[in-house]
Amino acid sequence: MVVMIRNNLIYWYLPTTDKEIRRRGRLHVQTLTEGSERLQLQLPDTIYCFNLYDEPICKMAGRCVVPVFSMHKRFNAKTDRAEDDDVLLPHLGHSFDRLLFFPWHQKDPRAMLRATMQASMDTDCVRAQLAELSSRIPGAKLLDVGFSRNRKESWDMPKSYQRPYIPIHSHALYKFLINADGHVSSSRLGYIMQTNSVILKQRSPWIEYYYRSLVPGTHVLEYGPEDVLDLLIKYKDPKLDGELRRLANASQHFCAKYLTTDGKVRYTVRALQEYTQLYGDAMPALVQDVHVGPDRDLSPSDFETLMEMMRATKWRKDGGSSSSNDSSNGTSDGSSSLRRRRRSNMTDAVEAGVGYLPIRLAGQQH
Template identity: 35%
Template sequence: MQRRKARAALQWAVLWHCWLLLVGSGVRSQIVNQTTIFKALLRQEEPTPPGKVEVLAYAPGFEKARTDADLAQLYRDNLGPDLAPFRRVGGIAIQEFKDFVASFNEAVPKHELGEGNAGLVVVRNGSVQVHWLRGADNHWRFACIKAAVESARSLKFPDSAFIVNIDDFPICREGRCPLPVFTNYKKWRDGGNLDTNEVLFPVFNHHYEDLYVFPWERKRPKAFMRASQQGCMPANSSRAVLAVTSEYHPRQLDLGITRIDGSDKHFLKFRFSKASFVSIEDHAKWKYLLSADGCVAQTRLVKVMLANSVVIKEESDWIEYYYRSLKPWKHYAPFRAGSDAGDQVIALVEHLEANDKKARAMAAEAQHWAYR
């Protein structure tokens, strides 16, 4: 009895101390309240739905793209628009490229949130060399490019040289890149570049080879998310808003944050409880899978599309190299960022539940597209 009373007193002391810290913090006091703290501490996670997800390299009716002709539409939707500003009669002169490489560090400042790492990739006789233009660490993205080129058996890469920005954040602002610079993420709006003009290419550490299959009728009919809250994200990011909303609506939502980084770490951990890790393949056990932006676009969008579940995706300006080929209500159900993001997702779950046949068809369309 004494131990129980002591534990209860300690819990109240911690809650009261946290409340005093949070109440006087301006904007923060508007989005934190005692109920949120109680719900975060008392939240009980449901166990992962029982059963085994099939991980398949191939299934009847699924086809992979094998040739440039198979990928022609992807190129037209994405690579073509990115390269359009750089197309010119006679191509790019070697001296022009040399001058850009020589002046790159001064001409193209790093992003205020990025580390500024960038390099010149030279492909010659099927091997890759990297010459650092800014930064000098053995970055995994360059290692992935090198492995992709040098391990290719059926493809012959032409001798070439190109500049790669390996930060998450784009850097070619205000026309500072007269020649193409390759990057993983940028902003795009109304059919044109927003702020920067890089050329997008894949994030090579994700492999989209396998299908994740779980019986539709056995999937848990909730919106599901496991994601991180990173230091470069605002405290009211879509992920944080969704995680808080999930505390209040456990019947429709299971939206969790597995890791919190950055200066808001101690503040955010009292808005919601951290969720347990769930593997990508086990995501297929939920009927609706959330994709919400992090610092930039969520890299694993295609991963969750490979599960036979409906993807509920945040509509934003951040894109990856394939995003412009995706269509709302064909490949995913859209929602917008904002304080009502959780309410939007609840409404989508209710709509999809009421239209199960259409939801299942959308999940199948997304899975076939992602596998190809």
């Protein structure tokens, strides 16, 4: 999706007929528009590309000529570097605006997960491995894990893997809630963080925009299918009950403080401001030069005009703009060295500008 913002009005181009992708696009524009008005936030005059599919796009495309926003990407915690050049934005189609409670001592002591088997997922994915553990002893005493939906038509799912659907408001009945990747990182994490339950988060390279702010042992417990049972056995010790309650409290407070719709809108606006600054004075001038009709849906001809103008407007490491013929390092604009610099700068300048910690509101303490 290509989005143009001018004078706090949002125009967008999304040619796909995929209903889910178009729904995501509409929700992004609608939530950003309504949220910025409600919070009295000034949107920057800018043009940006937002990948609405699950997979990050820059690595698949070979490179991104301009910074591209996505909802998921891979991050190597050992090297502290992203494996994808995409810049992360919140998925504005998910609402984490309520808190769910159930008395601690009345909670089911097992760890629960209700999942969907997506058509793109392998039958030996972590969700399936957890369902297998839950189907037999000793896992059956510690886990309540299964699939409430199977979208993989080629797979005859074992009956023991199938479990009834549990609505999100009933998740708080369990002491432990499990988050497991689907095709990429699972946006379900924000939903279960609304509860006063302990969150078990899969160790995984897949991240969303806020994952690097979650501290293992403070907000979540990390697991893999190879050690999840050992982890649950460890925390059966009554002496560790206080630690579990602190974990549940910290996770729920993190959600309430940062993952609400207002919090995500603030984050999105800040990210767009940092992104726009990479172009210096060129971006506002570019936006003002675009001629569009009264319809907020941009036409294919509008899109082609925008892309041509974006290709002609370069951005530099110092945040200023340059013409397509300008080359501060003595190489042509098509050189691999300049492309590498642009790609690394994109993550550094935008994500570091936003910060690895969620944006604090005025007067808040992290």
